Amino acid sequence: MKSRARLLYRLLIWLYPPSMRREFCAEMLDLAEARAVRNRMESRRWSGLRTWGFLARDSLRALPEAYSNSARSYLSSRVRRDGRPRLSLRERILLVLGDLRYAFRNLGRSRGFALAAILTLALGIGANTAIFSVVNGVILRPLPYNDPDELVSIGVIWEGGSGALSTISQPDLRDVQSQVGSIESAAGFSASELTLTGMGNAEAIRGAHVTDGLLEVFQETTLLGRDIRTEENIPDGPRVVLIGHAFWQERMGGTANVLGQTIQLDGAVYEIVGVAPKGFDYPRNAQVWVPYYLNEEDCGRGCQVFSAVGRMREGSTIGVARNELSALSLRLQEQYTESNYGKSLGIMSMEEDVVGDVRTALLVLLGAVGMVLLIACANVANLLLARATVRAGEMAMRSALGAARGRLVQQLLLEASVLAAIAGVLGVALSSIGVSTLLRLAPASIPRLDNVGVDGLVLLFAFGTVIMITLLFGLVPALRLAKTSVASVLNQSGRGKSGSANQDWSRSALLVAEVAFSLMLLFGAGLLLRSFSKLQAVELGFDRDRVLTFRLSLPEIPYDGNGDATVRFFETLEDRIAEIPGVERVGSAFGSPLGGSIASTSAEFLDRPAPPEGQEEVLVTRIATPGYHETLKVPLLSGRAIERTDRNGVTRAAMVSQSLVDKYYPDSDPIGQQIRMGFGWAWGTEEPWTIVGVVGDIRSLRVTRAPRPEIYLSHGQMGATSMSVLVRLAPNAPDVLPAIRREVQALDPNVPLRRIEMLDETVDRQFGPARFYMLLLSIFAAVAVALAGIGLYGVIGYLVSQRTREIGIRIALGAKGADVIRMVLSQGIKPAAVGIGLGVAGAYWSSRVLQSLLYNVETSDITTFTGVTVMLALVVLLAIVMPARKASQIPPVDALRVE
């Protein structure tokens, strides 16, 4: 009993502050035990319970008082206590709370400083958090699929090509499915827009022509019914469709008896056989999936129609799959030379495929904005250092009165973290503005932007940033300040000296870092700027102004295979559009410039010996109506343009681009030469095309890509059903779109207008990413230079103010203004010069990461290098000279009166 009471009370004693426990534990135990013994000896009933009731009541009363006493004695020890008390966590918290109050009071006393520091840091944190939100949403968040790490993109890598994955043929894909063990499942698809009719207005909806097994790859199963089956991927296979969950809900009423109902796609009737699970919309927000009806007789291994996705077998790696695919490629190249020559099968993780080169750009931006934050930190650290000198007296006094060094450091760190924490909260608030601005500015070509937002990871990042900067800008001045010796400060007071040599050193280091980082950012921004201006100056080869474009895809029924109807449709439409007031010229082509779609076709030049099978020339092929080149103002260089009379039944007419002439007919006249194309639409491939004219080159695929040899085939002899219509408008033309819509409707109500936009918007989209990165990096660089300038100005100004007396004496003793300027200059120039030196080295070293973002500019571009260095040097000089000049004009009398 005795020992039990003791034991239990020992537990209770743990609730008391340690200072109390240390001093009185044994005695308190004795007392408690004595009480228990007394109660027992009096042999009252429930003596144990009584004892414990008493002790508990006692503790309840005593504990709050014990803590408040211990806190009070601690607080009063700030000036009275000597030595270093060992403190418990609880006491430390109390202590920190006290310090916190003190910190707030201190910052409140110097509001200007606090405001400057908080704003600088908040901007830095805000910008970092904003950029990180984008990085997080685009790069870090996993793809929204089951086990996304196992998903891969599979495709063809052409020898001598860009190395990118391109589409794959059905037989090749089937070999991948059956012969590559590390790939568990794979499916092919061709994303497209299908025209939905019979449910109100004709409408283009996103969908895909697919092989079987797409859902399986994503480890999904249909909500209702079934997926597309293998036996349906055959020519003239059954018209069946798998519909998306949203489509089912919104258009089919979400009822279970949807299976067996029909919808009209591209003019044909499809039976609904399944409903995809909620949220599944691969590829590209698809809502309908229909079988790819492929005739392997016509379109075999040479016919790369599918994009392909796959899932890795568990435990296998992409490296293993890559090896397996290389082996398979070699086998196929040997076995099917005519179709697989120069063709290898490639694989990459789907994430890599989706995010691609955006990763580099975003990481560069994150690095850049991080540097801006470092510069901001350096500025605040400089401010703190300046304050440290001012507060050296206070610190020395507290130290002399017995405050422990650790406590002083803690106090200063606490002030720093109060600053950082306020800035952090403000920064996170600012970052939401930053994110919405970024999203507005960001080009649509950056994937997954809809994922961008503030989540736990972003907040964690912001929190981590706050901690990091607290240490960065708080610790150095804190340690420096806490080292200040009492004697030195007391001796110095009023002596007008600019801090110790040590302080000068840390101040210089901060300046060096600021200047160096600024130069690196400036150089990066300069490179992107130069690259962008080169990009803008690129000769496109066509006139992009005032051209309206839209795409028409005629439904399979009745147009597919019916060349006459197709040709008649476009001819009539062009005639009618030309009549609309405000329209200057109209023309159409399969594949508008920079529109993203391109057809490459094997071509056989009849004037030269045929190459071995599989090694035919490949030409970028477009199908154009007569008005196409004129509408784009592409010059006709020789021969004639395609005309309406070039229609089925007469000699096939083609135009070629200048670069085709340069490559294939450098010394001869191309007019009249014949080429047989491996690609026919309505009227087959047998009859060759005769070159009737040569037109100028245009950048048709990408602004950054040099023109390639192109051939334009007469639409009247090809009858392509999917065409981009280009309409050149007169200056100040009225809105012609409604009239155009009416004309299309009148010709065929089942044909929707797709991708309506002005050509200059199409072109602009190509500049989008470059402009975005350039803009952001320029802003960061500008902020960096401004911060560095302000920092330099502030520090030099501060040093001057500290030396006012000395300068006054010098002037009184006959020093000239120029001497004073030189003296002050020398103090600022040294760190600035070192900073520029380091910056140049850093820029040279780091600019390599920009390589993939640059167009026609070397990462070591000397012009940019010189330009930004001179520019920064000027800013630096200005920031130093201004306070120096001020110093030189100090009247000696004032200077001596400073004390």
Next chain:
Amino acid sequence: MTERTAGGGKPLTSSVFYILLALSDSARHGLGIAADVEERTGGDVQLGPGTLYNAIKKMLADGLIEVAGARPDPENDDPRRRYYSITREGKRLLRQEALRLDRVMDAVRDKRVIGESRPA
């Protein structure tokens, strides 16, 4: 919490007063103080360990009591126990408080709230 003030304006807390009273005639250890107080108040005031040592700690800090150097009864002593004795300042304060209480008691007697015969 009631504050002790040097000017004798505010009354002492009861525990401080009783502890000073207990130590006024001899130095005692904590157990002895608690026993003395309990006995003297007829069991009305029972000082628990928390209450007692809170008060002792504070009184030590305020200089009202001190840890006694000399132990009164070396024969019958537990070496672990610390003895506390009252300081001059403690005595002054105790006296001041007693006078205050005396005045209070005068008033009580004047008003005949209680009879004369009962000792405090």
